[in-house]
Amino acid sequence: MRIPCPYCGARSSHEFAYLGDAAPTRPDPSAPDAAEAFHSYVYERDNPAGPMDELWYHSAGCRRWLKVTRDTRTHAITAVAFAGTGEGGR
């Protein structure tokens, strides 16, 4: 599999470390329902058959965290951007 890194260009997936679903965002730790929100943030994941936003880390390259949109059925990658800021998208 090849991942088009916004910095480095298309690179082998061997250069990357996989984290998983990019959808969960860290909840407000001071909110009254923080315990439930963190439980969901840490453990609950969708398992879609189709396009999914995922976090990949270019560990053997630029060391940027990327948000990669990958179709879980075909492994086709349709979009890549820097995670967090969303810059460098392509």
Add this chain to the structure above:
Amino acid sequence: MTRLVDGGLIDRSRTLSFAFDGKSFTGHPGDTLASALLANGVRLMGRSFKYHRPRGVVTAGSEEPNALVELRTGARREPNTRATTVELYDGLEAASQNRWPSLDVDVLSVNRLVSPFLGAGFYYKTFMWPAAFWEKLYEPVIRRAAGLGRAPDAPDPDTYEKATAFCDVLVIGSGAAGLAAAQAAGRSGARVILAEEDFRLGGRLLSERAVIDGGSALDFVARAEAELSSLPNVRLMPRTTVFGAYDGSEYGAVERVGDHLPAPLPFQPRQRLWRIVAKRCVLAAGAFDRPIVFPGNDRPGVMSALALATYATRYGAGAGANAAVFSTNDHAVAAALDAAEAGLKLDAIIDVRPALPDALAARAKALGVRVITEGEVVATSGKCLTSITVRTPRGSETLTVEALGVSGGATPNLNLTCHLGGKPVWREDIAAFVPGAVPPGMAVAGAAAGTFALADCLAEGTRLGASAASDAGFAASPAPAPQAEGSPTGFKPFFHVQGKGSAFVDQQNDVTAKDVALAHREGFRAVELLKRYTTLGMATDQGKTSNMAGLALMAELTGKGIPATGTTVFRPPYTPVALGVLAGHHRGIDFKPARPTPTHEWALAQGAVFVETGLWMRAAYFPKPGEKDWLESVNREVKATREAVGVIDVSTFGKIDLQGPDVGVLLDRVYINMFSTLAVGKARYGVMLREDGLVMDDGTTARLADDHYVMTTTTANAAKVYQHLEFCLQVLWPELDVCLASVSEQWAQIAVSGPRSREVLGKIVDGLDVSNAGLPFMGVAQGSVMGGVEARIFRLSFSGELGYEIAVPARHGAALMQALMAAGAPFGITPYGVEALGVMRIEKGHVSGSELNGQTCARDLGLAKMASTKKDYIGRVMAGRPAFADPDRPTLVGFKPVDRAARLRAGAHFLKVGAAATTQNDEGYMTSTAFSPTLGHFIGLGLLKRGPERMGEKVRAYDPVRGGDMEVEVCSPAFIDPQGEKQRV
């Protein structure tokens, strides 16, 4: 000898000697082992897997199910090698497999007599019970009886490489379609790789008498090869099998660099594993000649008709003194006539159809070849073939022949199209499966796509080669396709001759038509069940030639037709791939990279014994002459450190440099304790959690300037923590202004510990005040040592003694060690290794990898009081879950054996004294143990339910794995100097 008098693509001016089963033969360059054996009249090449039936070669390619041999001898012995793909070299040695005592007389061929019991599902039925018999009786017997080749019993002396190639267009196969595709793509300027499994380009064109562009097929191949070789953007890769198609237009291939030589050339690998990244791919892998299932069809001498023709035309080898062909299609008839023209004595063509096309009939007549129409071969005889029985509506007769070529039509070789899940689709008009959904970027040309006529293959190859190049961004000039005469492609779908006697469907796994019928009768009708029940298509050839026939037979039995019966999907690898080439250089010491520490050479010179910790090679201990075991050395190192001074390389700890105005904020959020308040010139021990509340790592972080910190991590977690920090900065809090750099390799760090360490340090610093006041406990000094070497000195202690860690640029690490050794000589400075380090940290009750095991929270380790309540940090919310505060959770305490002479073992489980050893009674487990030379007995750290409340209590430490069962006493984990006074002096 059955070598034809002339012709063939072999160099008859040179003779190569080789041996098969110890007997010497000769062949020529250009031969394969199979063709050379046939040319020497050797038709019996092996014994079958299950029934030990005599078998000969049936194909001329990598789809070969039968002619598997052990190639080479000794450490290079390679079992299950297909004789059809082994290029002959001088001195080649091969042996037949699966026979005893000899190929000619095989004792286990009696299996044939009991074959009624060895039918489909015999494993499941026969060896079900009693279960105890399986390991001791059934399996060893079956393994010996049903063995294929023997693996070599010595390490492989050869090397293997891995490489990556990038191209615009990958063309797989160099037959008519592949060459045309490569030419069309290559002319556009696109980077083309043409991969060919054979050692020679040309595919079927090497075996056929066709006319292309007014010349011979061989002339066309030569012209195409010359043109492609002249193009700098084209790379020809013969002897290269593309074995798999993978995601992202990646293809796996094995290049056999030295397999055609007795041994690889100096500095050359035996094989090379290629990852080919191709924007587009044209698959032109051709087709397989389809067998016909009839009684006696596995007798040596019976083979594919196209293989029979190939041996005659390409290799100048007759498969027998005389031959007949049993066919259903024009292509096989034409190939047989080509063989007759090449000098093979072809007695008859037996075709299932009522008539041959006029042109072929006329050719046969001119060559004096008898044509038997509406004929079927119903029986064969001879150990190696001597005669066949032919049945026609007009009666039956026996023909005396040594070779029989059989062709049931063409099965497109579409294996690679299935590797990403594509399912083949049935085409009724050609009675064959053709590629369905293909991997993205792939196009299929020629016979692999069900396009059989030569002219059409050339046209399709040209068209798809050009479109692949243009899809990859190259303007392909529309050049005309090479022209060929029309070739007849008539055929009749025909799979199976009814009759008595064993008719084999899968020759490699000995699956007969009867087995398929049995599977049908017993309800295993779905194609995937048929496959697993009978093992049809599950041998090393993956049923390339047999699956189609098995499917057709099942369709016949169910009456559902072939498309409704289904097809199996092919998976990588296309042909077997040696594990050696997948491993490449990564074996033995090179299995993974080794990271020597900056003082590695020095430690080696001191006689250190090394241990792998992660990728690092660290000194475990430094034995001295006369010491009887490692424990004696370790005890000496610990004592010397506690009583005087010891020294150890701690460069392996992860070191991360953090700079920027927001470093303090970041550290506050990743550590459970505060770091923004840390004074410049101070260090602090920190613990970080995962977001789920469990401890991730610990270490000491120092503040070098307002906006500059340096963090240390455990050796094992250096990369993980760095990745975590980048995650925090890039994903969670991109607003923080912090830059990170891993500096683990850039700084050597050496710990000097013991009461005399200050005196040693004082001798090497350049005027730094290292007194207790000048550099207090947890203080950090920056300056230089050894006359101008930049250094950071941290007053830290892992051992519990007065201690310092001195960091210098890595290139000065060895010099620093030598300077410390020289400076410490008057005090008896002693180098120690990770064993002594471990003993001293257990004596102090410091947690390490065994306690930071991904299952412990801060409270379990007695670190809860470090957690700040004034801030949020990663893991804080989840660490607050009630279960983590449960006082029943096993919590860190120390242990001493009640019998002080007893040895403690990590992994022992704790039980109340007198309690039965059940899971319900389990109260925790021992995590770390060591012999403490300071106390003179074993000590241990462990996690025990309500541990801190149970000081002085005796519990049972139960270790059934190693037969341990003893009473231990619960104590504080800090076995020595619990107030930490020694490190503050």
